[in-house]
Amino acid sequence: MQKLNIELLTGIFVMIGIAAFTYIAVSIGGVRFTEQPGYTLTARFTSISGMQAGAIVEAAGVRVGTVSDIEFDPDSYEAIVSLRINQGVPVQEDAIAAIRTQGIIGEKFIKIIPGGFEELLTDGMEIYETESAVNLEELVSKYMFSDKG
Amino acid sequence: MLKKLENIGTYTLTGLEQTGRTFNLLLLVLWELARPPYRFYTIVRQIYFIGARSLSLIVISGVTIGMVLGLQFYSILERFGSVNLLGAGVALSVIRELGPVMTALMVVGRAGSAITAELGIMRITEQVDALECMAISPNKYLVAPKVIAGLISVPLLTAVFDSVALFGGYFVGVVMFGVAEGSYMNGMIDAVEWEDVRLGLVKSVIFGVLITLICCAKGFYMHLTKAGSQGAEGVSFVTTDAVVLSSIAVLFSDFLIGAIFS
Structure with a gap:
């Protein structure tokens, strides 16, 4: 149970971090993965x-x-x-x-x-x-x- | 007189020796990482300790810094009648400078000190030697997961800090002082380019490695310094040292990276 807990919380942390980075890069930094036509x-x-x-x-x-x-x-x-x-x-x-x-x-x-x-x-x-x-x-x-x- | 010169010489030599040991440890860690067996679970546990458990601290300090910036920038910009630059000012200073640096300092205070104390105690109670006796490389089992966890956690924490701080600035600027929402958000989006985000990312990655490495080296090589013979007092001594050194390293390398990449 303890082991599962740590992994779950780590997973949540990593997802929050990646979501925050995507927000900063795409919404604020204006990174486009495809060139605008x-x-x-x-x-x-x-x-x-x-x-x-x-x-x-x-x-x-x-x-x-x-x-x-x-x-x-x-x-x-x-x-x-x-x-x-x-x-x-x-x-x-x-x-x-x-x-x-x-x-x-x-x-x-x-x-x-x-x-x-x-x-x-x-x-x-x-x-x-x-x-x-x-x-x-x-x-x-x-x-x-x-x-x- | 001669004694004083000798002291200066001793300080210089120990300083060089410790710097050398720290970077030597980085090479050892990289070498150990390339070799099997790969222990992913130890890394997950360290990410949990360094990253996930720092999250609440990072969120609170991020909101506070964002609100303080909003407050200060507002009162400065108001004098020049250019309140519409508030979003740009807050976003640029958070993403380029304050986000990576504040996050790194918070991680030093919360996780770095704990790392040094843990490794220092393991060293003086000969647990590190016990690991070696069991043919488990302490570099691989103790140090490498911490450095990798720092490398992964600090950039993620920085991203959380940045977005939360932008929200804090939004709260003060738009909700409290009534700056137009469009000018805050669009000013932010227009001003911040990918280069700014990249600079923050590079900084946070380097800080993540740097602080975990310094804190690990301080505790791990404790027996090679004078503090090693002082028992518990020695642990407190190296922990203080590790926090001071890694904070200075963060601030100084922040300047260096800023000067190189812009």
Whole structure:
């Protein structure tokens, strides 16, 4: 009886521990065992200024994807950003990908501004219209050191 | 003057000797684990002792830490008008730092001291020698199950601590202070990435091995130190030593792991 008791309680403890870990990893940590269905688009920016892979892609303020990869193109001196867009989110051919900041000093994210064309982009295609990051310090220094006559 | 120098030399040498013995014990344990016979039941009993019986302590301290964090973060964030970051602050500090460290310290206090005392008494009453006489490897029968149980139990206890602490923070933030539930939960989910969970997991696994190993080595090799000749007083001496050393080891390796993995 004593032996059975210890084994039972140990089993319960292990199950509670595994349940707690699964909760932390899946619900809070956002681990996905299967990749969310979607498609990948690329976009070129002259400056992404500090954006990291894993940044959020938004459309109309709703999270519709993530930045999956950032590469540097040595020929054109531009950043090539891969965007993983969720299934069922249409991106038109003339849509604009713009880098924006949450608040004044918050994290960078990519905002998709819809276009008017009917043709939609499919997996592997490129968003041609982009707006690079606005650098607050550059703007401030431009203003401070500009000749105000 | 010369005597003082000699003392410094003695301390350094004993320190090195004990560190060496502790890690030597780890190698011995790994070697013993690879060899049959495999004794699963001894491991289950140790998991019960280190893990299952610490559960109530971990739940209580987890809720308390979560509530304290909720309280403190709330009063700080309120000054900057960014109460919506409460969930992110509580979740990140619990999952990355406080969960693994507090759990490890609790296990040191509850189970580590008991391990050292048990092994120390077995050593001075020559029960370890009796095992050897019966051709039972004391490393395999006494030490290995404890280290493996630490390796399994501490990460599981940490996961329980984390989820309970998040609930404690939720209670203080949302129920008591009326932070919006959505901003607490979603802030938490947005802020915590797999990297943070992984860091906590790596920490708790290393702490689990480290504290059981130090506590086992302190008691098991008691006869090789000065305390070995002091009987019951010696046991109390090595137990205190084991608790102090493993707590310091936890805190210091916490910093090291944090510096390496981030």
